[in-house]
Amino acid sequence: MKDWTGNKRTLGATLGASYLATGERPREDYYATHPDMVRELLNAGAPLRQRVWEPACGAGHIVNVLRERGHEVCATDIVDRGCPDSSVLDFLWEFSAAPMGDVDIMTNPPYATALEFVERALQVVKPGANVWMLLRLQFLEGKARRRLYDVAPPADVWVFSERRTCAKNGDFSKTEGGAIAYAWFHWIKNHRRDCIIKWL
Template identity: 80%
Template sequence: MGGRKGGGMKDWTGNKRTLGALLGASNHTSEERQREDYYATDPAMVRDLLNAGAPLRQRVWEPACGAGHIVNVLRERGHEVYATDIVDRGCPDSSVLDFLWEFAGAPMGDVDIMTKPPYATAREFVERALQVVKPGANVWMLLKLSFLEGQSRKRLFNDTPPADVWVFSERRICAKNGDFDRYKAGAMAYAWFHWVKSRNTVCTIKWL
């Protein structure tokens, strides 16, 4: 996609090449993964979290960036954001990368991760994020509140409990394919789940 126009921070990649080709991709291709589980984040859900004082460092990786609904808010707030997705959905200054398959470690160094992962692979996104970031990094995942349920996720929470869960006090809408004009109904209970790498603590519930 090229560099960003005008002033501001530099893009960390500057091209659309798949990083897996540079870092040693596995034999799995992007086409083998489900692509259609795309529900875009309402930017207000990001602003509400940041306005509440949620910890987030300067460098942030958004590995399921879609059209940039999270990325744009973070960049507006002065964060240096590395944006990737399994397909190009039009996010400015982003690269094509399969987060679950195509690389061995975080290619941009010490960063926090913030994303709304595809719900079908949400647990895998959490596990992968905690694997690739460095100790002390924040991992933020916007998930349905029902993510708290389930045997496989119970094991995840027992092994790596989140530091806190920030629950929205009113239901919100994440729009299918990013079409907020069309999808104005169907609000659901969402929360930001927050992990801190290598810091297993008692989980605290907070409200937004």
Template identity: 30%
Template sequence: MSSTNRRTQRNADDYYVTPHWLIEDFLAAFAENNMLVCSPDEDPRVLDPSAGGCEQYPMSYPTVLEEEGFIVESWDIREDSRANLTGVNFLNVPSYESRKYDMIITNPPFNLAQEFTEHALEMVKEGGLVIMLQRLNWLGSQKRKPMWQKLPLAAVYVHSKRPGFDPLKPSKTDSTEYAHFVFSKGYELAPELFVI
């Protein structure tokens, strides 16, 4: 997802390469604030349902998480993705009791972010984490107000440095701020705000 020139130059399948440094910064801040409820030592079930990757670039979240010691299942709707399972529409995968994940983390298509979040919450265990990279302005809009009143948002990690999503132009940053939104199934307290 990228907001720069989105009206005129939208990538096919809404595929944008999430910079690894952005994920690394988030994971460091997340661990520092003791919000990481699962560690690689506990062998958690982790899923990236829109993992991306292509012939030129590796998958972003699975690559960084695996460097941290996690084992990550990766899915993508695109057939040319490097995901373990390709051609998979995450929103059409039924949530089975036996397939509950500890953490689902991804950069979903912006226009399906709410649906991805709600479906991911059905697929994690009680207390499980759903982490979505989104524009900070995802918090806004009257249309999304009911969503924010019902979803178990635990924390928002705002990135103070704007990312770019085009590896061929690494110095070209996006036109808006981004955050990792952390949901925890069953969470009932007020969300926390962190600035990275």
């Protein structure tokens, strides 16, 4: 896959000023993660403990890979999209603690509430837990996110060397070449060292 060289439709979406892609915004901002994006991270040796919570599980694209690798996964989402062995739960509102106790969290959060997902995840996990969020690389920017980074910087950011595509409403048959730079952002609760950039 070659690097993206740009086109007339995608500049605004890449800059992130607003949603300018063709078609309607997916319900609940649902863009499914390609399983290879999870496999490549795990194959690179990313730390992830046995028990994992996926709080925006969709149809199970992340969950299925984790279960294939032997992880015990709690899968939840704000709506039921057919993920096996999942339950409906609003990650931002409906609970006071992680349903599995001491867990790591891995998810591709809705873009509109990505910051809230990160803050909520760091609130509910225990010290030393891993929080993995698949985010646009430009999540590194912004005043509100800077305030987060001042108190809870990522331990590392794993950047995809090639542009990838997340599937609108989970339909990979309709996806085209990726225009967005994605990365896995990794927090370790109570981590206070400098952030390291890594590449996939």
